[in-house]
Amino acid sequence: MRVEDAMETINAAVQAAVWAPSVHNTQPWSFAVDGEEIALRADSDRKLRLGDVMGREQLVSCGAALMNVRLALRALGREAQVRVLPDPDRPALLATVRLGGAVEADEHTRLLHAQIERRRTHRAGFTDEPVPGHLVEELVYQAAAEGARLTPIRDEAAVRVLAALTDAAQEVQSQDRLFTLEVIRWGRPPGSTRADGVPAESYPREPRRTRPHFAQRDYAHGHPWGGESDQFAATSTGLVAVLTTQADSREDWIAAGQALQRVLLHACAHGVRVAFHTQALEMFHLREFMRQELLSGENAQMIMRLGFTGDEGVGVRRPVGEVLEDRGI
Incomplete structure (x- = not known):
């Protein structure tokens, strides 16, 4: 895969990630890119100090973002190689996702991927x-x-x-x-x-x-x-x-x-x-x-x-530029 194509795929995956649900819509995550690997981190500044003392809700929120990354990569034709909590000495590093080999997305993956920005x-x-x-x-x-x-x-x-x-x-x-x-x-x-x-x-x-x-x-x-x-x-x-x-x-x-x-x-x-x-x-x-x-x-x-409800709801998310640190590819 060309460098430009890989970066485009990674950016699309992070764009999908930010649409995940999070407690109070705190969006308590950040991402870093190193080569063809995305690192998902917990943003301590967005953790609820009183409502989420142990950080459980923050990690559930970040897990939802990780699912979006996986779905986006597969929908774009790449397997996601995921490592959860890869480094015990870096507790804020929740997962790394490396671009894997080419794969053809199945119908269900495409169905779920299409809902990412629609869900409210x-x-x-x-x-x-x-x-x-x-x-x-x-x-x-x-x-x-x-x-x-x-x-x-x-x-x-x-x-x-x-x-x-x-x-x-x-x-x-x-x-x-x-x-x-x-x-x-x-x-x-x-x-x-x-x-x-x-x-x-x-x-x-x-x-x-x-x-x-x-x-x-x-x-x-x-x-x-x-x-x-x-x-x-x-x-x-x-x-x-x-x-x-x-x-x-x-x-x-x-x-x-x-x-x-x-x-x-x-x-x-x-x-x-x-x-x-x-x-x-x-x-x-x-x-x-x-x-x-x-x-x-x-x-x-x-x-x-x-x-069921007739109300479509509204949603707001931070732009990718606020959550993504690009280390080069």
């Missing part, structure tokens, strides 16, 4: 249309392909417990002034030109409560921010599901992020949007309660709701 996080209720059973099975398979487990929560009592835990965590966190300020930092007011954080247009101004109700983050914090799309029509909780891993190491967090993004892109390809709820996962005792009492000893990496 949802922050409200859904329509009453259920997610088809066959699609749920496909999403479970997508997570398993990356070494994680996606468990649809069918039992109404278990759904109520997860909703109650989310609400309790939200109430406790909202009483913590420093924690609240950290969340507010990532809320974008209307008209903001920032390329990170949660846009005011990405959540409803007057959200309707669903039953059971899963608490949403308060990015507006008393301001009359928010959009109007779907806020009165979409009142269903949707399908509740939990993404888990057997172990709970840094490697598992990165794997969970890759599994999460694979699930999200497959869902997006079939018109399904996803809402995240991480409040209870940010409190050790609540997360441990879920592991012991609800999840058969597995570790929750994401609580989510899935469903």
Whole structure:
């Protein structure tokens, strides 16, 4: 491959990576290019100091970005040779991805790749249309392909417990002034030109409560921010599901992020949007309660709701130039 072609492929892969979901849209990653290798790093300046003390959510976010790199390279005809946590002495170096041999992308890879810039996080209720059973099975398979487990929560009592835990965590966190300020930092007011954080247009101004109700983050914090799309029509909780891993190491967090993004892109390809709820996962005792009492000893990496909505959502991302260090090729 010509040097120019290799650089074009690498730039396209990083461009895909920045569209990954991340907690509060912090985009907590950076990339460095050395020859035909991309290094994915955790950006410590974008880690949540209070909400993500252990860095779990940051690594899940970066794992989603890694999945996008893999998909983009394969869609562009190159295999991705991935090493996760390649250097114990450099904990911020999460993965390296080297351009491998030529490969022909299969139809599913092309399908997922096409959703990367289309996928949006949802922050409200859904329509009453259920997610088809066959699609749920496909999403479970997508997570398993990356070494994680996606468990649809069918039992109404278990759904109520997860909703109650989310609400309790939200109430406790909202009483913590420093924690609240950290969340507010990532809320974008209307008209903001920032390329990170949660846009005011990405959540409803007057959200309707669903039953059971899963608490949403308060990015507006008393301001009359928010959009109007779907806020009165979409009142269903949707399908509740939990993404888990057997172990709970840094490697598992990165794997969970890759599994999460694979699930999200497959869902997006079939018109399904996803809402995240991480409040209870940010409190050790609540997360441990879920592991012991609800999840058969597995570790929750994401609580989510899935469903249909007419709201397309908005998305903002930093340009590649802000996240990519080019060392030459």
